[in-house]
Amino acid sequence: MKLSRHTAGRGAISGQRRGISALVSWWDPRPFTQLFVIALILAALWLLGQNILAALARAGISPGFAFLGRAANFQIGEAVIPFSAGDTYLRAIGVGLINTLRVALAGCVLAALLGTALGVLGLMGNPLLTRLVRIYVEVIRNTPLLLQLFFWIALARNLPGPKQAPHLGGVWLSNRGIFVPAPVAENGWALPLALTALVFLAAFALRRFGGLRYVWTGAFVASAGILWASGISLDIPSLQGFNIRGGLSLSPEFAALLLALVVKFSAAIAEIVRAGILSVPEGQREAARAMGLSEWHIMRLVVLPQALRVIVPLTTSVFLDLAKDSSLAVAIGYPDLVSILNTTANTTGQAIEAVLIMAGSFVILNLSVAFLMNRYNARVALRGEHRR
Amino acid sequence: MSVIFPQYSSRMLLAPLVPLLRSLFGGALNTVLTLLAVLMLALILPPLLHWAVTDAVFSGTQEECRQAAGACWAFVQAKARFILFAFYPSEALWRPILVIALLLGMMVASALPRFWGMRLILGWPLMLALAWWLMAGGWGLAKVSLNSWGGLPVTLLVWSTCMIFAFPAAVLLALARQSRMAGLRLLAVAYIEVMRAIPMVAILYFAMLILPMALPQGVILDKLIRATILIALFWTAYLAEVVRGGLQTIGPGQAEAAQSLGLGYWRLIQLVVLPQALRRVIPGLVNLGIGFLLATSLLAVIGAFDLLNTARASTTDQQWLGFYNEAYIFAAVIYFLLCFAGSRYSLWLEARLQRG
Numbered sequence: 150m151k152l153s154r155h156t157a158g159r160g161a162i163s164g165q166r167r168g169i170s171a172l173v174s175w176w177d178p179r180p181f182t183q184l185f186v187i188a189l190i191l192a193a194l195w196l197l198g199q200n201i202l203a204a205l206a207r208a209g210i211s212p213g214f215a216f217l218g219r220a221a222n223f224q225i226g227e228a229v230i231p232f233s234a235g236d237t238y239l240r241a242i243g244v245g246l247i248n249t250l251r252v253a254l255a256g257c258v259l260a261a262l263l264g265t266a267l268g269v270l271g272l273m274g275n276p277l278l279t280r281l282v283r284i285y286v287e288v289i290r291n292t293p294l295l296l297q298l299f300f301w302i303a304l305a306r307n308l309p310g311p312k313q314a315p316h317l318g319g320v321w322l323s324n325r326g327i328f329v330p331a332p333v334a335e336n337g338w339a340l341p342l343a344l345t346a347l348v349f350l351a352a353f354a355l356r357r358f359g360g361l362r363y364v365w366t367g368a369f370v371a372s373a374g375i376l377w378a379s380g381i382s383l384d385i386p387s388l389q390g391f392n393i394r395g396g397l398s399l400s401p402e403f404a405a406l407l408l409a410l411v412v413k414f415s416a417a418i419a420e421i422v423r424a425g426i427l428s429v430p431e432g433q434r435e436a437a438r439a440m441g442l443s444e445w446h447i448m449r450l451v452v453l454p455q456a457l458r459v460i461v462p463l464t465t466s467v468f469l470d471l472a473k474d475s476s477l478a479v480a481i482g483y484p485d486l487v488s489i490l491n492t493t494a495n496t497t498g499q500a501i502e503a504v505l506i507m508a509g510s511f512v513i514l515n516l517s518v519a520f521l522m523n524r525y526n527a528r529v530a531l532r533g534e535h536r537r
Numbered sequence: 538m539s540v541i542f543p544q545y546s547s548r549m550l551l552a553p554l555v556p557l558l559r560s561l562f563g564g565a566l567n568t569v570l571t572l573l574a575v576l577m578l579a580l581i582l583p584p585l586l587h588w589a590v591t592d593a594v595f596s597g598t599q600e601e602c603r604q605a606a607g608a609c610w611a612f613v614q615a616k617a618r619f620i621l622f623a624f625y626p627s628e629a630l631w632r633p634i635l636v637i638a639l640l641l642g643m644m645v646a647s648a649l650p651r652f653w654g655m656r657l658i659l660g661w662p663l664m665l666a667l668a669w670w671l672m673a674g675g676w677g678l679a680k681v682s683l684n685s686w687g688g689l690p691v692t693l694l695v696w697s698t699c700m701i702f703a704f705p706a707a708v709l710l711a712l713a714r715q716s717r718m719a720g721l722r723l724l725a726v727a728y729i730e731v732m733r734a735i736p737m738v739a740i741l742y743f744a745m746l747i748l749p750m751a752l753p754q755g756v757i758l759d760k761l762i763r764a765t766i767l768i769a770l771f772w773t774a775y776l777a778e779v780v781r782g783g784l785q786t787i788g789p790g791q792a793e794a795a796q797s798l799g800l801g802y803w804r805l806i807q808l809v810v811l812p813q814a815l816r817r818v819i820p821g822l823v824n825l826g827i828g829f830l831l832a833t834s835l836l837a838v839i840g841a842f843d844l845l846n847t848a849r850a851s852t853t854d855q856q857w858l859g860f861y862n863e864a865y866i867f868a869a870v871i872y873f874l875l876c877f878a879g880s881r882y883s884l885w886l887e888a889r890l891q892r893g
Contacts, residue, residue, distance in 0.1 A: 183720035190724070197751040204750035275567055276560050277574045291827070291876035292869045293834035296845050303852075303861040473736035480838050487738055500746035507742070508735045515734035 201501065210498040217242070223492055225484045227400050238493055242506065245489030252403060252485065253472040256410035260471060261464065263411060264418025271419065272426055282419065289416035295477055298409040302481045305401035311393045319385040321393050327404040328386035331397035335380035344379070345372040402483035406475065414471045418464055425460035426452060465522050469515060486510060599857055612860040613867045616851040620867060623687020623842045623850075629679060632671045633690040639668055640693045648882055650889075661701050668694055683759045687842030689871065691761070695843070696833050699769040700826060706769075707776030712806065714777065715784050725777075732774030737832055740771045741839045761841050772829055779821045783814035816890065823883040827876045834872075844868055 205212055217239040225232050228244040229251065271282035289297070306324060308314065314323035321328040334341065352368035355361045386396030399407070429452045437447040478485035487507055494503035562568045592607025595614075602609035613620075622633050643664050646652045672690060674680040713725035744767040745760060752758065758766075787810050795805040815822075837846035848868035852861040 178718050180720075183718050187720055187724065200753055201747070201750045203754065270570070273567065273570060274560060275570050275574075276557070277571055281574060281578075287877060287880075288873065291831075291873045291880065293831040293845060293872055295834045295837060296848075296865055296869055296872065299845070299849055300861070300865045303865075307859075473734075476736040476738040477835070477838070479738060487736065487742075491742060494742070494746055500742075500750075504739060504743050504747060507739045508731070511736060511739070512731055512734040515730070 205498075208498060212499075212501065214502055216493075216497045216499050216502070219497070221493070221496070223496065225489070226482070227403065227484060238497070241489050241493065242486070245484055245486040246510065248484055249472070249475055249478075249486040252406055252410070252478070252483070253475045255407055256414065256471050256475065257468045259407070259411045260414040260418055260467075263415035265422050267415060267419035268422025268426070271423055286416045286419055289412055290420075294409060294413045294474055295480060297413060298405060298477055298481060301405040301409050302402065305405045308401075311388060311391060314388075314393065319387075319396065321386055321388075321396075323393060324401065325393065325398075326401055327399040328393045328396045329399065330383050330385045332381055333384045335382075338381075341376050341379040341381055344375045348372050348375065400483075402478070402481050405481060406478050406483050409477075410471055410475060413474075414467055417467050417470075421460055421463045421467065422456075425456035425458075425463075428459045429455045462522060462526060465518060469518055472514060473511060602857075602860070609857075609860050609863055612857050612863045615857060616854065616864065617867070619688075619854075620844070620847045620851050620864065621688045622690065623847045624685035625687065625690075626679075626681060626685065629674075629681060632674075632678070632681075633686075633688075636668045636671050636690045637693060639664060639671075640690075640697055643697075648886075650886075661697075665694075665698055665701055669698075683761055686761070688847045689844050691836075691842060692830070692833050692844040695761070695765050695768065695836065696826075696830050698765055699772055700829065702769040703772040703776050706773045707780050708811070710773060710777035711780035711784055714781055729774045729777055732771055733778070737768070737771060737835050738838055740767050741835060743767055745839050760839060761836075764836060764839060764841060768833075775825060775829075776822070779818050779825055780814070782821065783816075783818035784810065786817055787814055820883045820887040820890070823879055823886065827879045827883075830876060830879075831872065844871060 202212070218237055220235045221238045221241045222234050223241075224234050225241065225244055227248065229247045230240070230244060232240060232244045267282050267285065270278050271286075272279075305327070308322050308324045311321070311323045311325060314321050316322070319330040348368050348371050352364045355364045384395045386393050386398075433451055433455075434447055437451045442450065475485060476487035479488040479491055482488070490503040490507050494500040497503075560567075561571045588607045590607075592605055593610055594602045594605045594607065595610045597611045599609075599612075602611055622630060625633050643661065647657055647661075670676065671678070672681065672686060672694065673683070710725050710729065713721045714729065716722055716725075741764055744763040748763045748767065749757070791809055791813075792805060795809045800808065833843055834845040836843040837849060840846070842850070845868055848864040849861075851857070852859060852864045
């Protein structure tokens with residue numbers, strides 16, 4: 150008899166779903182068992198909450214978010230927005246959030262590029278490359294990220310000083326940080342970027358509606374010209390005296406964290422790309438070849454659109470994992486969100502609020518990415534239906 | 538030979554090599570890739586070999602290591618005991634060794650399909666109790682404080698304890714998420730989604746900063762225990778999602794058939810649903826377990842002495858300062874062996890299960 154209530158269809162009830170009855174039918178099978186379980190959980194939480202409140206009262210800490218407006222008396226190693234000791238905790242947390250986003254975004258882009266390259270290289274049919282990619286993936290996948298991070302940070306801190314720093318193509322590796330070439334604008338960024346965007350819009354329109362060929366090549370050449378003419382150049386770091394100047398300087402902590410995340414998650418993405426491409430049946434490629442498509446066109450028009458349906462959702466979850474694991478920054482002293490919230494908890498005693506902010510930020514991030522992913526998935530699935 | 542059959546002469550010798558050569562040098566792009574790969578290997582392998590083998594010091598003192606240009610394997614020799622067992626007292630060292638042997642043996646036994654069944658379900662909690670007793674002492678064994686635990690036994694013990702507690706909870710959570718009881722379903726969904734959204738470091742901070750306050754006054758738990766409790770709660774959400782994947786493969790017809798036989802809900806779950814659903818997700822569970830073993834290394838963030846943290850701490854010994862490459866490679870090899878074996882096993886199992 151129990152079972153019939155679990156498996157009974159909902160159709161009979163759905164007709165009278167109004168007001169109270171809707172609420173009742175929502176609770177339909179065994180409402181009292183459910184309420185009992187929920188009450189039990191709430192009671193346990195209430196008990197723990199009481200303990201926490203008592204402990205806070207003993208320590209003389211008043212719960213709440215008022216501490217966010219108080220002055221934070223610590224320094225932050227690297228901050229994109231200016232921060233000095235004495236600024237508010239809110240600002241410190243903002244600095245941490247920006248640092249997390251910075252390393253996570255750079256990590257996602259680079260891991261996707263490296264992972265895709267590795268995944269494709271492993272499928273080129275060259276046995277040497279296939280083995281090498283396999284070894285890379287297995288070694289990276291089967292050792293802890295934190296161990297790799299410790300390794301990279303030890304390496305970064307033990308690099309030679311600027312005078313002996315190894316360098317190649319304008320990239321310098323020194324114990325003062327990693328220096329990479331960076332673009333600089335003499336007359337500001339606004340105009341050249343706007344012009345470049347216009348060029349690409351025009352190219353898109355020409356390609357889409359005019360059917361012209363080689364417009365993309367043209368667009369790249371044109372925008373390179375625009376950028377050069379408007380005073381944007383590449384600032385290449387160089388040794389001046391006892392220091393390396395110019396370019397973009399990455400702190401050893403940022404560089405180590407970024408490298409660790411990119412290496413670890415590129416292995417995951419390489420596997421996903423491989424699985425995605427292999428999920429397209431060989432017969433489709435053969436059919437495309439029989440129709441006279443070139444290898445490049447087979448990849449772009451036949452394999453990739455289908456492989457992406459496997460690749461994109463899985464890669465998104467890898468990106469979310471990467472963002473979460475950027476919190477390992479705390480182990481090497483890179484001031485990310487988690488690390489600054491930890492400092493905040495230790496200096497103010499507001500541990501609950503700090504952990505709530507920590508959890509809340511990541512839940513919001515996850516929910517928004519999940520929302521975008523659902524939109525994307527719906528679109529991909531629909532397009533597939535239309536084309537068939 | 539070659540005079541009589543000129544056309545077969547040199548080809549006969551090279552024939553087995555032709556497919557290989559073609560796969561390496563067939564086509565311009567392929568040739569370039571091969572040459573690039575060879576160039577990369579030529580740049581990386583010789584210095585690595587020099588460092589790891591020819592210039593390395595295999596036994597000796599720190600001074601000899603400082604003189605040499607290569608790796609200091611003597612360091613690993615000197616510190617292996619610390620990295621594996623931390624400060625565990627020497628006279629009782631057989632206990633952590635026995636714990637490692639027991640837990641690894643139990644993992645191997647759990648991996649073999651012929652042992653699957655009631656014996657394992659009862660055996661694991663018993664084995665865990667035995668392992669915790671061996672490590673902590675009491676009841677006839679000398680007591681060893683949690684402060685001196687460390688290394689591989691801690692990593693394995695935390696991992697298996699969390700898995701054993703998380704797994705039944707995960708099954709219940711997955712059932713709640715699949716259930717038609719909307720109140721429980723909502724709770725399960727919220728728990729799973731929140732847990733999966735937050736980083737494990739946040740969970741460890743919860744264990745460090747908030748759990749001590751939530752306990753009744755006077756109750757003090759060691760941070761390793763607190764971390765173990767919260768990691769188990771955290772992993773429950775991940776395991777529940779994998780279990781749910783298995784539950785979803787069981788069609789409604791099975792429940793209807795069981796119902797017509799007069800089975801109640803829990804008998805249906807126990808006799809019909811779980812045996813099939815769990816069997817199907819074992820490869821997924823193994824992969825998750827591998828990820829969890831690697832994730833136990835995050836214990837180092839809160840200063841607990843797991844295998845990774847002892848390796849890190851060994852590099853700060855004044856006598857052997859700064860041999861971090863060797864320490865991390867040693868720890869990495871242990872993690873790799875465990876996880877690689879696990880992932881190969883998972884592949885084998887998947888193939889076996891597909892055959893039916």
